[in-house]
Amino acid sequence: MSGGLKQGSFTEHVFKILVIGDSGVGKTSFVHRYIRNHFSNQLKLTVGVDFSMKMIEWDSKTLVRLQLWDISGHEHFKNMSRVYFKGARGALVVYDMAEESTLEGALSWKLDLDCKVVTDNGRPIPSVLLANKCDQDKARSKEPCLMDKLCREKGFAGWFKVSAKENVNVDEAVNFLVKHLLCEESPPEEGQSGNITLRQTPEKRPSKCC
Template identity: 60%
Template sequence: MSGDSKLGFTEHLFKVLVIGDRDVGKTSFVKRYVRNQFFKDLKPTIGVDFFMKVIEWDSQMLVRLQLWDIGGQERVRGMNRVYFKGASGAFVVYDVTNGSTLEGALNWKCELDCKVMLKNGSPIPAVLLANKCDQIQICQNCTAVLEKLCQEKGFIGWFETSAKENINVDKAAKFLVKHILQTNQESENEEVQKIQVNLKQQSNTNSRCCSF
């Protein structure tokens, strides 16, 4: 969603999902990004929690991110279609100390692609987060695997992140917002082109009807 509040000044509101298996650090990531806080012990998210982040993107643009921190419990997965609706982008999080959560992240990405998409049918921008990187170093072979997975599964990119040590949190978010803005602009351009084509077709039809 976007609109002009002042001449030459634009404001955008984007819904961003934060998804992944339970205990991978989704809430810690969001709280570090939004409030620059880290808490060692957090209760698991049940259902969904909401956070707002306001970004002065540049002198002419304000971006509001509505972050949906979605619980990873299996029993609430049936609500995901409702939670995903209207999303503009997503962080898909896994825990580098727990390899099974990477498979879980890929399942979340598949579910995301099935339940929400852009107007042209393409997947919404999604970034893979290899979280808790302060606890273990990702080897070079793993890096190559993650690069390949991003290409195969349609992620726009991936980052090693740590909410505890504040590693790449802002960088990953800026990367996603940049792609959301690009996607939003491309969508608006497509809409303008469609309107222009329709007007041209209507003009041609009217010309034929009025000719003798």
């Protein structure tokens, strides 16, 4: 689902973004932190799909409406993923740094995503890998170079250590994905390359593989 509609002096974009990964990795907490700037330990596991929206005044000429689809990580609902994935323009793929097995689960979700959704050019839709719960004492952190290599191999636009609880890199991760989506929406001018180039300040620069 995409926008690009001109409304007077600005352009409006509508992006459907999937939030996927195994059950219990903190997808719903991440969405709640991003949408409402709120965290709770009492959130129930998602059944089916939860839907949230957020409007961003990206700049003086660009309005972005995000539709975040928080997909249940239960195997039963993973089997229905083709229905939920339809029309998606980007994805946040989440795993729990304190549970290493959920990284394999995240890679399985990414593979399923790439098989079922592509851009208008036939490429996988942009996706960002989120290493959630980085605030926990038992969080296991892989070397950044290994994560960079994993991103390149699996086709992620980039990755972030995040914490929904402590609000670490939540906005930064979503904004990074949105930048990719806006670049996909805007064809390069004549004589320019179609490659995506993202400029970020050093202190907020994510590990990325584009």
